[in-house]
Amino acid sequence: MADSHAKMTQATPQEVIISILAGLFAPLLAIFLIVQLVLGIQDNHQPDATDEAAEQATLNRIKPFATLVALDANAPKVEKSGQEVYDAVCTSCHAAGALGAPKFDNKGDWGPRIAKGYDTLVKHAIEGINQMPARGGDGDLSDVEVARAVAYMANSAGANFKAPEPAAAAAPAAAGAATVAKGDPAKGKAVYDAHCSACHAAGVAGAPKFGDKASWDKRIAQGYDTLLSHATKGIGAMPPKGGADISDADLADAVAYLYVEGGGKL
Ligand code: HEC
Ligand code: HEC
Known part of the structure; x- marks a missing residue:
């Protein structure tokens, strides 16, 4: 009787604790499962909610890649500076003078080479010479990049070479020159009479007569x-296009007319 009573009083606190834990745990578990379920449903359904949403999600996912591809495909090659090319490619031999390469910053090594002239050095650097591989071994370098690296190195050793401008800047000028054909002097007479003779007939304001x-x-x-180009942009007292509202082609014709009548040969 005393034993069973003792057992009963011993068991009671455990039962109480278990029932409290169970009482707490069951609702918590239920809430947890419900939350999981809801999240799961949302996860599954959000992207498919509409075609548009799905498409947008796909676009967002591939965006970084698409941007990269677009950059690669469309961006013009950015020409590296002479120092960048030197640091990346030429330094491996030219810093310490490996294989007999003229050392960076060393006037004794570079003096006789600088004397050959910039163009020759660039040619040798592009084509290679003796132990010096073509383009320093990096076939991806453009002529401009190699030329810049040559100027950078030679200038470090006392030369005063001017590296070429980026091809990108030169290209539009070249394209412009190619598309603007020489004007037609025969057509230029009418333009001249109408717009240029005011100054050029008598030599007003120092205009060539x-x-x-x-x-x-x-x-x-x-x-x-x-x-x-001077007539287009203006020069001295000559206003752009002589101040006339005419097309580039008309201006070119008028310049051709002045040019030929002034003794020039087109
Ligand atoms: C693998 C080693 C090596 C690398 C890399 C290298 N060079 Fe050279 N370079 C040489 C050697 C060796 C010579 C001397 C060649 C000779 O005159 O016999 C030399 C010579 C030159 C000369 C002098 C040419 C002449 O006519 O006297 C120039 C200019 C030059 N290098 C430019 C470059 C540039 C620019 C780069 C980087 C794009 C480069 N080099 C990378 C080894 C190298
Ligand atoms: C308002 C006066 C005036 C008018 C109008 C004018 N010019 Fe001129 N032009 C000048 C003067 C002044 C110069 C000399 C500028 C200088 O070299 O300082 C000149 C120079 C030039 C030159 C030589 C530029 C050079 O580099 O030496 C050309 C070509 C020329 N003009 C073409 C034209 C044509 C074509 C027209 C008509 C569409 C025109 N000009 C109308 C005043 C004029």
Whole structure:
């Protein structure tokens, strides 16, 4: 009787604790499961909610890649500076003078080579010479990049070479020059009479006089393209396009007319 009573009083606190834990745990478990279920449903359904949402989700997922591809495909190659090329490619031999390479910053090594002239050095660097591999062994380097690295190295050792401008900057100018054909002097007469004669007939404001070889000689020596460019942008007291509202083609014709009548040959 005493035993069973003792057992009963011993068991009671455990039962109480278990029932409290169970009482707490069961609802917590239920809540946890419900939350999981809801999250699961949301996860499954969100992307498929509409075609548009799914498409947007896909676009968002591939966006970084798509951007990368677009950059690679469309971006013009950014020409590296001479120092960048040197640091990446040329330094491996030219820093310490490996294989007999002229050392960076070493006037004794570079003096005789600088004396060959920039163009020769660039040519040798592009084509390779003796132990020096073509383009320093990096076939991806453009001519401009190699030329810049040559200037960077030679200038470190006392030269004063001017590295070429980026090809990107030169290209539009070249394209422009190619598309603007030389003007037609025959068509230029009418344009001249209407827009240029005011100054050029009598030589107003120091304008070179029409047909006067003495005042055109030096100007013609600059070449037609330069004259056209000056006439387009204006020069000294000559306003852009002579202040006339005419097309580039008309201006080119008028310049051609002035040029030929001034003694130039197109
Ligand atoms: C694998 C080693 C090596 C690398 C890399 C290298 N060079 Fe050279 N370079 C040489 C050697 C060796 C010479 C001397 C060649 C000779 O005149 O016999 C030399 C010579 C030159 C000369 C002088 C050419 C002349 O006509 O006197 C130039 C300019 C030059 N290198 C530019 C470069 C540039 C620019 C790079 C990086 C794009 C580069 N080198 C990378 C080994 C290298
Ligand atoms: C308002 C006066 C004026 C008008 C209008 C004018 N010019 Fe001129 N032009 C000048 C003067 C001044 C110069 C000399 C500028 C200088 O070299 O300082 C000149 C120079 C030039 C030159 C030589 C540029 C050079 O580099 O030497 C050309 C080519 C030329 N003009 C073409 C034209 C044409 C084509 C027209 C008509 C569309 C025109 N000009 C209308 C005043 C004029």
